[in-house]
Amino acid sequence: MTEQTHHEVAALLDRSHRLGADPRNTNYAGGNASAKGEATDPVTGEPVELMWVKGSGGDLGTLTEAGLAVLRLDRLRALTGVYPGVEREDEMVAAFDYCAHGKGGAAPSIDTAMHGLVEAAHVDHLHPDSGIALACAADGERLTAECFGDRVAWVPWRRPGFQLGLDIAAIKRANPGAIGVILGGHGITAWGDDSDTCERNALEIIRTAEAFIAERGEGRPHPFGAEVAALAPLPEAERHARAAALLPVVRGLASTDRPQVGHYTDSDAVLDFLARAEHPRLAALGTSCPDHFLRTKVRPLVLDTAPDAPLEEAVERLGELHAAYREDYRAYYERHAEPDSSPAMRGADPAIVLVPGVGMFSFGADKQTARVAGEFYVNAINVMRGAETISAYAPIPESEKFRIEYWALEEAKLQRRPKPKALASRVALVTGGGSGIGRAVALRLAAEGACVVVADRDAGAAAKVAAEIGGDDAAVAVTVDVTDAGQIAEAVRAAVLAFGGVDLVVNNAGLSISKPLLETTEADWDVQHGVMARGSFLVAREAARVLVAQGMGGDIVYISSKNGVFAGPNNVAYGAAKADQAHQVRLLAAELGGHGVRVNGINPDGVVRGSGIFSGGWGAKRAAVYGVPEEELGAFYAQRTLLKREVLPDHVANAVYALTCGELSHTTGLHIPVDAGVAAAFLR
Incomplete structure (x- = not known):
């Protein structure tokens, strides 16, 4: 932060770092936070109301002042007067550029309207597993009321954008005592008149949801069903050996469309999920939070052979399942793509491959992307566990997932990424x-x-x-x-x-x-x-x-x-x-x-x-052979070359x-x- 950092910005960054440091609060690069405050317009010398909000693609835990979008609040809120309606709401993202203050900072994210239209000085939008579990429960609205009373309101699923910002603002006005909302199928949003209050309210929602789920789960059967003996985790040494044998094969399959880097996870959460009877049903339902399925795709590929099946059998079955996965993904694309407006299909390979008894393989264009995809699927497992504990897991419809995965705005974000380096993914x-x-x-x-x-x-x-x-x-x-x-x-x-x-x-x-x-x-x-x-x-x-x-x-x-x-x-x-x-x-x-x-x-x-070889004695011996001091050996070699240059x-x-x-x-x-x-x- 610079010496001129606005006090509200300093508070916003401190809050963001605390929230982003705890994975119970939000996933990597997920969610956003904002602050509103008054500053002096350098052109008029008059006070102006500004909003600072995490820009597109940033991460709360590592957010810097340069990662904030800076907008004039009067102009942002004036957009409600020209809003053309939900069918054309994507046009509003370009309008955010006309609300920028000065150079405007980072590119505004799709959630900017949520922060600007809500009448609160500070707003946090987060993706905690506990909150998403409520958001993805079959009767999430009723359970939200049971869990929070009138302190937290329910917002039915809507794709992120300008209309969602209007929806949340209206619900806040209608519920003046509320500290935040559960966003159906998505996450949570909290607010406060100052940074500390906003953070306290966000954490109250998260921890209250955690306690609610834990209490409901006491004395009940495991939400993922009974353990299946045939799917029990292999001993660690065998598990890692099996993973090492399968991973190259799986990586090759997952790289059919474009080369991928892999990541292996055998955490207790993953192994327990895969050892339970309900894992095939739940995995087939896919993830729900937009941040999750944009990284993990709509659903994983699940190997259905026994953990200790002959390796050749597992490899053959992986090939069959991969071919079926690609056919299913293409069918998913064709069911929902608009002939003239949807981006071309980006690739039909899985990002997540689940192997009972062994663990999870996740894939991405680089190691960080592959690792984060795996972390997001662990988030999804936690969400499924919570939702199945209190009700039944009911993610957003497939058509809505497609609308986000192949959103023109998401495509534009992908196109803005820098060109990969020559050896990327190798x-x-x-x-x-x-x-x-x-x-x-x-x-x-x-x-x-x-x-x-x-x-x-x-x-x-x-x-x-x-x-x-x-x-x-x-x-x-x-x-x-x-x-x-x-x-x-x-x-x-x-x-x-x-x-x-x-x-x-x-x-x-x-x-x-x-x-x-x-x-x-x-x-x-x-x-x-x-x-x-x-x-x-x-x-x-x-x-x-x-x-x-x-x-x-x-x-x-x-x-x-x-x-x-x-x-x-x-x-x-x-x-x-x-x-x-x-x-x-x-x-x-x-x-x-x-x-x-x-x-x-x-x-x-x-x-x-x-050179390690030359410094280990070889240099002295070669120098002796040629009759030159060791420290001059490099120059000696250079002089005997055609180019007279040292290598x-x-x-x-x-x-x-x-x-x-x-x-x-x-x-x-x-x-x-x-x-x-x-x-x-x-x-x-």
Whole structure:
């Protein structure tokens, strides 16, 4: 906040942060809050009434002043005089631009009218599970009266917009003692003459609804029905192993229309829901709150095989259910789409896949979107539990869901999103990612939109790079010795459970021992071949299992070396291991091409600065071979190149990006030199 922040704005932001920090109050990026107050018009010098309201797409928990829309209240309320009626209410959103004060701040959301037309200084519109449970109960209006008396009124379902704002304003005038309303099928709205009162009223509605549901549930059968023994959760280790086996397959299916990142959830709420007899019926009813189904689609895909059924049976059934889901979704679209006005169907794949005994897979264009979709479905489970406890779950009609999902205003919001980065929705696994070339590659791939699994034998180094990239939605660290097949399998499984699969593998882990032939021991030979030749093979083999299961193509990139084709002195073990890697590229390109997997290599040379290999003793030994001080080795290598330029880790990372960004989509089996020009290493 700036020093000039209006006191009402400061109070609004503080309240928003408190409300948004507690998931019982509202979901991520859901709901909005507002404040009204008087300020000085800089043009006239006269006082003017303003409203500050959370803008479109913001999140209450992290809201800043820049995320507020700022409107003149007199002009906003004057729109009631030109309102053309509910059939044309979408036109009113564009009219909000003419109510802006100054530059107007963030884009006003569809709920702006609700805040502006209600006669209260502060207004909160939230999506608490308890409130939505009442809103989605079959007899929600009666139950609202039982729960709150005349302190909270009922508003029948209406799509968010100008008319809903008029409805709430009228109900508030007709119920002067009310502190808020339950919005049928949707959520709650509360108000107050000051920020503290508004927040207190919102929390009273939420907590009172929670207590009401809890009291009604005492001594009654479970709202989701009896436990079904055949659907009981698998033990944790088996559950995670099953999830790791199924997720790549499911991700591939969920990416039929466009690539998706996955998220896995096996919370108690999810596992309990899926272990109960009523879960198929309730899941088929779909979600209700607009914020929920815009993220989760109208309903999930539910696997109906036993948790411990043979994997092949589950995979086959998933394929059948996915085909049926797509047919059903297309039929849903065709039932409700207006031939000349509805946006084109965006995609028929599920966003939520429920697997009894295992958990929930959720999908989105990036990890955060996938994770939030899963969180929203957990909200929906909580809503179903509450509604079934006090009555019966009765979400809004399918036709109303379609009106929101394919709303022109929602389509316009989607079109305003920035263009995805080149590697968006791709999951990269980088070995030796804790330093040097691996670190540079990991950082570059993440900067281009990829989710990155930083794999390194040094757990601390891997964690440091992952933290440098960002939070768990961007990168995770795994500890792995690439000579150990079991550790590699665990690393790939961690990637699958974190992001849904793997698309891009960078075989970078390496080391070097510089010795003449007669001084090279069998142990020297074995350790270098174990890490680079055998290790690359093991990583490629384990990753290929996932790449093939996904059916989405992918990339494997080997960081080989100029020494794989150039016969330099005193490095027989290193050069031979690198030559092994180089031929693996050709062999795997030939074998995996039928699966759409491209395999390419990069041959760096003289990457001294930032290199883990050179700093670990290799640099000193190579400097001794060439008779130069170690600190001048990089400059020495540069001078022997055609371009006279030193090669840095970032230059290798650039080559990895070039191979994987989509511009070289028809290239496989290639080795790219990144050596500033070493004629003796030219490929022939």
